[in-house]
Amino acid sequence: MDMQTIMTTIAAISPARAWGIDVPNYFWFTGSSAAAFIISSFAHVFGFKQFKPIAGFSLLLAFVLLIVAPLNLIDDLKQPGRLVNFFLYGWENFGTSPMKWGVLLLMAYPTLIFFEALILYRAYFVKKIDNAGNFMQKVYKTLAFGRLGLDKENLEKDHRLGFILGAIGIPLALSVHGYTGYILGVVHANVLWYTPLMPVLFLASAMVSGTGLLIVLLPIAQKFFSKARQVDMDMMKRLAVLLSWFIVIDLVIRVLWLSFAMPFGGATREPLYQFFAMHSTMIIYVEYLLCLIVPMMVGFSKLKNYFWIVVSVGFISAVGVWLFRWNTVIGGQEIPRSMPGFMHYIPEIFGQNSIVSVSANWALLIAMLSLIMVIFPWDEEMEDCYKGVNNGKK
Amino acid sequence: MSIDKSRRGFLKKSAITSILGVSSAQAFSLKNPGRDAKDPKYIGNKSAHYVMVIDLRQCVGCQACSSACKVENQVPTQQYRTFVNEYELGEFPLVRKAYLPQLCNHCAEPSCVSVCPTGATFKREDGVVVVDSEVCWGCGYCISACPYDKRYFNYETKVADKCTFCAHRVDKGFLPACVETCVGGARVFGNVNDSNSDVAKLLSTFPTDVLKPEQGNKPQVFYIGLDNRIEKVHNATHLLDDIVRKENGALHKEWVKLPKENR
Secondary structure: OOHHHOEEEEEOOOOOOOOOOHHHHHHHHHHHHHHHHHHHHHHHOOOOHHHHHHHHHHHHHHHHHHHHHHHHHHHHOOOHHHHHHHHHOOHHHOOOOHHHHHHHHHHHHHHHHHHHHHHHOHHHHHHHHOOOOHHHHHHHHHHOOOOOOOOHHHHHHHHHHHHHHHHHHHHHHHHHHHHHHHHHHOOOOOOOOOOOOHHHHHHHHHHHHHHHHHHHHHHHHHHHHOOOOOOOHHHHHHHHHHHHHHHHHHHHHHHHHHHHHOOOOOOOHHHHHHHHHHOHHHHHHHHHHHHHHHHHHHHOOHHHHOHHHHHHHHHHHHHHHHHHHHHHHHHHHHOOOOOOOOOOOOOEOOOOOEHHHHHHHHHHHHHHHHHHHHHOOHHHHHHHHHHHHOOOOO | OHHHHHHHHHHHHHHHHHHHHHHHHOOOOOOOHHHHOOOHHHHOOOOOOEEEEEEOOOOOOOOHHHHHHHHHHOOOOOOOOOEEEEEEEEEOOEEEEEEEEEOOOOOOOOHHHHHOOOOOEEEOOOOOEEEOOOOOOOOOHHHHHOOOOOOEEEOOOOEEEOOOOOHHHHOOOOOOHHHHHOOOOOEEEEEOOOOOOHHHHHHHHOOOEOOOHHHOOOOOEEEEOOOHHHHHHHHOOOOOOOHHHHHHOOOOOOOOOOOHHHO
């Protein structure tokens, strides 16, 4: 270093950093929701019948994830009581504040999924009416929109409506997670975040976490709560392969991102080298090698025939994406911009924006998922799909 | 029967009145209620454009500005709207001290304003960037978006906070507290639209620099005698001395961590 450039900071102040553990958790939830919706659309929109048995389940999972996700944001607010201001004021910034887009997306997307689920399960609600008590009859009639016909015409109408809502839902699902990528990607003050690849990067990694989550939850649902009480291993293998392909896409985009940011980067190069050097063990060995490369190899090899290996890689890939969200949101804020030295973040255990608040959010996810699975006859629908698709065999 | 009818009528009327009342009080707004009402505090001096010129040759790093600001604006303990960073340049025997007073740059293109989802932070017509502490919901997007780290969550008001160029003083014809108190006369504030103002004269006389021009924010705080090596230190990645964090014992704690009693 040139003698003239040797500098020591004698006095400076700690800059403030705004976001903590709630934000990566929110991004993970919305991303996994978008992925679950898209996997559900494989059958509903694209006609991939092999995914039909899990289409309903993953649609419900997408719904619950998106209902629970925004609570992370509310918890992150310093003035959660002023939530209404988000809806009322500041519309002149709509074009420039991706956070503002969330007003519309976070309302439209879960509403659409909810209606799609109601249409998907309408026939099942109608079938339940006969054996239900007075109150539940009214509930089922409402859930079926009062359309109680089970003839071919009505079923075709369900199918058509499901297709239309699914088709509208795909861009909406991409937007609901893509916008979170925008939230970070537009911040030119942050050298890690500022890239147009961020929304795509978030979407690609979301497909990994969503598939991983399905791989973990599906066998639990099938083994303990479905009609057949049996795990569909063929479906698990299919999901493992799907996961591997999503990881390939994710890795390609990450290589594009990191290569342009570092070896071919300009002013961003040096701080990013320092950042990745500082977190090399976590990022290279855990996030990439363990949580992406290993699951990818399992999906592309005979290891996918082993149930517990598939479940394990589903789990670690979902965890890996959570770590990626953490390393991006928290890591990006660690990088210095007005004083020397990296910031450090250790979340609080209790209170707002803490480990307990995020754990509570996860607990709520499980509770809501259980509730939704009780209300919606996903098990009957899954059973019917198996009878239709695989001639009754699993 | 007639009583029932009148009660029903009363209830209907009250319901309509309350709905109208709520909707008029909290109507949708492109901006925010204060700006819609054209409150002078939100508009500022329409004919002026306020800037600050900091002559680094005059700064002695006494922190009088930091102290005056804290007192004037009731900035909570261990939080700062302005601060003078102190550096040591070079190596013995060729060594010298350097100071860099920093505050909100009241950018012409403020990235904090454009990302604000509630319209709480905005630019007045005289160029001063302010935060409506009644509207801000504390999402922190502006804090993340500011390339200069000049925003923070005020842990007393629990909203985003920053330098306002002491708009409450300026509106009454006074100077900002930091300018008023600057012992070396390093901080100069004024209306750049007025060609007779000190800032206009300084800007037309001396070459000036702004911090991080590559960010495109067009800062309105101009420095005379800014050593570009000081800018480099912002990107330096060695963990150097940080008096405040050391005193708090917070070097390895959560970054928003403040003493328990102040949270």
